Amino acid sequence: MAILEISHVSKFFGGLAANSDVSFTMEAGMIMGLIGPNGAGKTTLFNCITGYYPPSKGEIIFKGRRMNGLQPDKVCKLGMVRTWQKVRPLAKLSVVDNVMVGALCRTNSLKVARAIALEQIEVVGLSHKTDFLAGSLPIGERKKLEVARVLATKPELLLLDEVMGGLNPAESEEIVRLILDIKARGVSQMVIEHDMKTIMRISDRIVVLNSGEKLTEGSPEEVVHNQAVIDAYLGESHA
Amino acid sequence: MASATTSRFSRSALIKLAVGLVLVGGLFAVPRYVSSPYALHIMILIFLSTIMGESWNILGGYTGQYSVGHAAYFGVGAYTTVMLMQFRQVPPWIGVWAGIAAVLVVALIIGSICFRLRGPYFVLASIAVAEIMRLSATNLDKFTKGAEGILATEIPVFIIGEHVVTDFLTKVPFYYIGLSLALLTIAVTWAVQHSKLGYYFQAIREDQDAAHSLGINIPLYKNIGLAISATLTALAGSFYAIYVGFVDPSTVLSLDLSVQIVLVCIIGGIGTIYGPVVGALALVPLSEALRSNAIAEGLFKSGIVDPASATGTFLKENLAHAHVLIYGILVVLVILFMPEGLLGFLRKLGARLKQGRA
Numbered sequence: 241m242a243i244l245e246i247s248h249v250s251k252f253f254g255g256l257a258a259n260s261d262v263s264f265t266m267e268a269g270m271i272m273g274l275i276g277p278n279g280a281g282k283t284t285l286f287n288c289i290t291g292y293y294p295p296s297k298g299e300i301i302f303k304g305r306r307m308n309g310l311q312p313d314k315v316c317k318l319g320m321v322r323t324w325q326k327v328r329p330l331a332k333l334s335v336v337d338n339v340m341v342g343a344l345c346r347t348n349s350l351k352v353a354r355a356i357a358l359e360q361i362e363v364v365g366l367s368h369k370t371d372f373l374a375g376s377l378p379i380g381e382r383k384k385l386e387v388a389r390v391l392a393t394k395p396e397l398l399l400l401d402e403v404m405g406g407l408n409p410a411e412s413e414e415i416v417r418l419i420l421d422i423k424a425r426g427v428s429q430m431v432i433e434h435d436m437k438t439i440m441r442i443s444d445r446i447v448v449l450n451s452g453e454k455l456t457e458g459s460p461e462e463v464v465h466n467q468a469v470i471d472a473y474l475g476e477s478h479a
Numbered sequence: 480m481a482s483a484t485t486s487r488f489s490r491s492a493l494i495k496l497a498v499g500l501v502l503v504g505g506l507f508a509v510p511r512y513v514s515s516p517y518a519l520h521i522m523i524l525i526f527l528s529t530i531m532g533e534s535w536n537i538l539g540g541y542t543g544q545y546s547v548g549h550a551a552y553f554g555v556g557a558y559t560t561v562m563l564m565q566f567r568q569v570p571p572w573i574g575v576w577a578g579i580a581a582v583l584v585v586a587l588i589i590g591s592i593c594f595r596l597r598g599p600y601f602v603l604a605s606i607a608v609a610e611i612m613r614l615s616a617t618n619l620d621k622f623t624k625g626a627e628g629i630l631a632t633e634i635p636v637f638i639i640g641e642h643v644v645t646d647f648l649t650k651v652p653f654y655y656i657g658l659s660l661a662l663l664t665i666a667v668t669w670a671v672q673h674s675k676l677g678y679y680f681q682a683i684r685e686d687q688d689a690a691h692s693l694g695i696n697i698p699l700y701k702n703i704g705l706a707i708s709a710t711l712t713a714l715a716g717s718f719y720a721i722y723v724g725f726v727d728p729s730t731v732l733s734l735d736l737s738v739q740i741v742l743v744c745i746i747g748g749i750g751t752i753y754g755p756v757v758g759a760l761a762l763v764p765l766s767e768a769l770r771s772n773a774i775a776e777g778l779f780k781s782g783i784v785d786p787a788s789a790t791g792t793f794l795k796e797n798l799a800h801a802h803v804l805i806y807g808i809l810v811v812l813v814i815l816f817m818p819e820g821l822l823g824f825l826r827k828l829g830a831r832l833k834q835g836r837a
């Protein structure tokens with residue numbers, strides 16, 4: 241069953257088409273990789289999907305329901321939630337309070353929310369930092385906090401925007417394991433990642449964006465051998 | 480180990496509770512032992528500042544929406560209560576509910592306009608709306624008597640059954656009302672902080688976009704924060720109006736007042752339960768001392784400055800007039816050197832002393 245259908249989505253900023261006629265479908269339970277050079281329009285697509293702004297054209301269908309015009313909080317309540325490329329910790333709140341904010345999406349009880357939060361903090365491996373202020377965490381742990389916080393909202397579809405950006409290889413590896421772990425729990429994920437090797441490893445399917453347009457789509461093998469993709473990446477930074 | 484920490488936690492909570500009860504008990508006993516109207520007056524002003532500070536804190540401190548227009552709620556509460564009492568013979572303990580209702584209407588209108596804006600734009604919009612209220616009160620003189628203001632001459636006697644509870648002729652009833660309202664606002668703040676509301680308010684303060692993505696309906700929760708804050712501020716306004724017995728646009732609807740309300744919080748410690756109490760305890764006596772020239776008197780009495788000397792004459796003549804300036808400088812110093820307010824500073828100091836001892 242398709243959990244998410246993007247159909248002919250465009251997003252214009254003035255004259256700039258950050259997304260232009262993007263269409264693809266995502267099956268439930270899978271990890272969909274979303275790649276493309278800097279400025280390709282990946283984050284913009286996340287913003288459209290999660291309601292930060294309405295797409296200029298096209299439709300977004302989540303679980304069979306048209307999402308255009310729904311605010312991010314409604315989108316989250318319906319089971320779709322995103323992380324931020326530029327992390328957004330609630331700096332003056334503790335780690336557990338940050339994650340509780342996510343958990344309160346499904347409950348009014350602080351006690352229940354705290355239990356959910358502690359569980360997710362354990363999942364991402366931050367249990368030793370439960371009572372630290374979020375603002376005091378180093379970048380690697382901030383990224384984990386982002387993931388714990390969205391997991392606490394009990395999503396069906398997670399949108400992860402470069403959660404490995406700026407991490408060292410060991411930290412990235414932890415996140416990879418975390419993503420696969422989340423998949424094993426049956427949560428669908430769309431993952432933006434810059435590093436080709438990583439995305440090849442974890443994705444069931446990959447969509448490639450370039451200059452706002454969908455360049456191609458396919459299994460990791462198909463994508464990595466696609467001449468247009470090779471050109472786009474060689475043209476940029478792939479070493 | 481877990482049980483050790485929980486038992487220590489509950490013991491410190493018990494100690495806090497005991498200290499709190501003793502303090503509150505002591506405050507309720509004060510009018511039995513203190514008869515100086517001036518002392519009671521200062522206490523009432525401290526209560527009033529606390530009520531205003533705690534009220535603003537819910538929206539400004541917890542939710543991060545820096546309203547510099549809270550005089551609007553204070554003034555509408557004050558005017559409604561006084562006008563109903565003076566022109567319609569409605570007793571203030573009933574009029575205050577009308578005041579709250581009026582303020583809620585104003586708050587919802589202000590919320591729907593201002594909450595579209597963020598940061599400095601929200602601040603400016605909140606000032607603008609309060610100024611509109613002030614100008615309206617000044618110009619609608621058929622209803623409000625305009626700049627002349629309304630003198631409340633008719634506070635009715637408060638009777639329950641046959642029993643006269645109070646005739647409002649001394650400061651004592653106002654002392655008890657002020658104390659009760661201050662405790663009420665502290666209790667409301669405590670309840671907010673220990674609920675889903677508090678979490679959502681703080682999430683919005685820390686990062687509105689992140690909060691939005693985590694399922695928080697931003698306009699709804701901002702408006703809830705505003706409604707609580709405005710309601711409590713209206714209580715403060717009504718209380719002030721009955722206590723002072725006079726309202727006019729340039730006091731109860733002034734920008735000055737809006738700034739005062741914010742300062743109580745910033746000086747005391749923003750976004751904390753007891754910050755506004757500390758702010759009120761610091762600012763009210765300071766402002767009174769400066770206004771009454773107590774500083775110059777003190778310098779003369781302690782012999783540091785000879786009142787007959789040129790410096791003495793200068794101080795005598797100018798210190799009282801300069802009170803706004805001195806007040807401003809002190810406030811700036813606190814803001815610069817104690818970013819978390821006096822409460823944050825005291826806490827840090829306490830922690831350092833504890834560390835030093837250990």
Ligand SMILES: Nc1ncnc2c1ncn2[C@@H]1O[C@H](COP(=O)(O)OP(=O)(O)O)[C@@H](O)[C@H]1O
Pocket residue numbers: 253256258276277278279280281282283284285
């Ligand atoms: N809010 C915005 N206003 C104007 N231009 C934007 C905005 N957001 C993104 N863009 C532009 O859209 C393009 C795509 O950006 P983005 O989606 O962030 O790319 P990616 O995430 O793939 O690196 C860029 O050229 C960027 O400058």
Ligand SMILES: [Mg+2]
Pocket residue numbers: 282283284325
């Ligand atoms: Mg991006």
